[in-house]
Each structure stands twice: as structure tokens, then as C-alpha cells.
Amino acid sequence: MTPEEYCREKAARIGSSLYYSFLFLQPERRRAITALYALCREMDDVVAECTDAGVAHTKLAWWRRELGRLYAGEPQHPVSRALQPAIESFGIKHECLTEIINGAELDLSQSRYLDFAALERYCHHAAGAVGVLAAPIFGYSDERTLAYAHRLDIAFQLTEIIRNAGEDSRRGRIYLPLDELQQFGVSAADVLHARQSAAFVHLIEFQIERAERYYVSALEQLPDADRRAQRPCLIMAAIYRALMSEIRADGCRVLTHRTTLTPLRKFWIAWKTWITA
Secondary structure, X not given: OOHHHHHHHHHOOOOOHHHHHOOOOOHHXXXXXXXXXXXXXXXXXXXXXXXXXXXXXXXXXXXXXXXXXXXXXXXXOHHHHHHHHHHHHOOOOHHHHHHHHHHHHHHHXXXXXXXXXXXXXXXXXHHHHHHHHHHHHHOOOOOHHHHHHHHHHHHHHHHHXXXXXHHHHOOOOOOOOHHHHHHHOOOHXXXXXXXXXXXXXXXXXXXXXXXHXXXXXXHHHOOHHHOOOOHHHHHHHHHHHHHHHHHHHOOOOOOOOOOOOOHHHHHHHHHHHHHHO
């Protein structure tokens, strides 16, 4: 398996949202963005699969050294080998890649967030830096596009938090802000034990509405000059917003169900967004 094939399997396998978001990209850009998201998946796997925090920290320390090897021209891992050609071509910065590792380390030390301000800081590390890295891969001419990309990736992360609330709770994690649980009359135990209630539905609807505001405000920041170049992110936004609509239509049963869109619907959204953006 080549490094590029490894990354496709890791981050953008056929049928996934990322697959359809990157489907119409030029090959060089598609390989670069797939490798970037494969790196994010590697960090996610460290957090999800390592039950021993010490082992997880050791793996993340290895990745920090691997980033050093990558920028020295001596990468070892298939993901960093696939990412190497993009370093110079698209100006991928070492410190931004390090932010992705920082986000994974934050996950190891924190499984609750007191309020949205704390959660938003986490989203910056876990997703915002990725948006800033992705923008030049897609192409941009206006510096305002970086602010759009950062805010859009936070919207993506908020959507993931909503969709994965049940999966995260089974790992003992609650990303929904604790003060908002209290505001809606939902306890942490309700989330951890998947106790669905009208109060929980209202809580998730509140999260969906906030994520939607992030999408709207992000898209308002995108300069017209860069809209066509940024179509892959616009496709992802359209898919994720449709996903949130499905979650709401399904009764916000995120604690016990994982809502998905069919591959055909994702392709339709991708094609429609690509030709109209």
C-alpha cells in the first residue's frame, strides 16, 4: 500500500463525507488535503484507542518528533510521507500541524468542558488550525479567507460533537458544555447512561442552532474572489448542515443512534454545490 492509498483509506474512503468533498479536486490538491486529514485521524485514533494515558502521550511525543523529521525531509510514517510534497507546494506550517497534536493532548487531559468558551478553545486546537492549513491547499487570494476557514472548521467540530455525543459518552467524554446541561435540566449521568428526554432534545436543538450560526457567519466571511477555490469546504459545509437537519428530524437521538446520509445524497449535495458555488 502506498502512502497515498493509506491516507485515502484512513481519511477519505469511498462513501465518506470527505471523499465527496474532495471528489472534484485536482489530484495534487486532493492528495495533499487527504494526507492532512489522515494526520488528524491518526491523532483521533491515539486518543480513542489508547486506554493508558501514558501510552497515548508517548505516541503523541513520537508524532512531534515525526513532524521534525518531516520538515527535515526524512519522514517515516505513511501519512507524513504523503504529506511531504505538500509542505512546500502549499506552505503548510510546522506550528499549525503542531496545533493538531496539542488538541489531541488536550483530549487526554480533559473530558469535560465547563462552558462554551472552554469548548471553543478546544475546537480551535482540534479543528480551527486544520482550516487554516486547508485554505492554501484549496487556494485563496484574500487573507480574509483564513478567518472564514478557521470559523468553518469550528462549525465542523461542533457538528461532530453533536453527532458523536453518544459515542463520546461511551468513552466517558462529554463535550457538551456543563453549564448548558444544567441550563436545560440534563445531568452528566443522563448523557453517560444515554437517557433520552425532552430536555435533552432541547439541549441538542440548542447546539444545532449555535453550530448553524457558525456556518452562516463563516460563509459570510468568505470573499467572493475565493469562493470557487474553496468549493471543497463549501461541499463539506452543505453535507454537515444536511446532517444536522437529519439529526433534528430524527428526534435528536444522538445518544443511541448515529445519523448518516446515504452516499447518493452526499454525491448529489457535492455535485450541486460544486456547480453552483
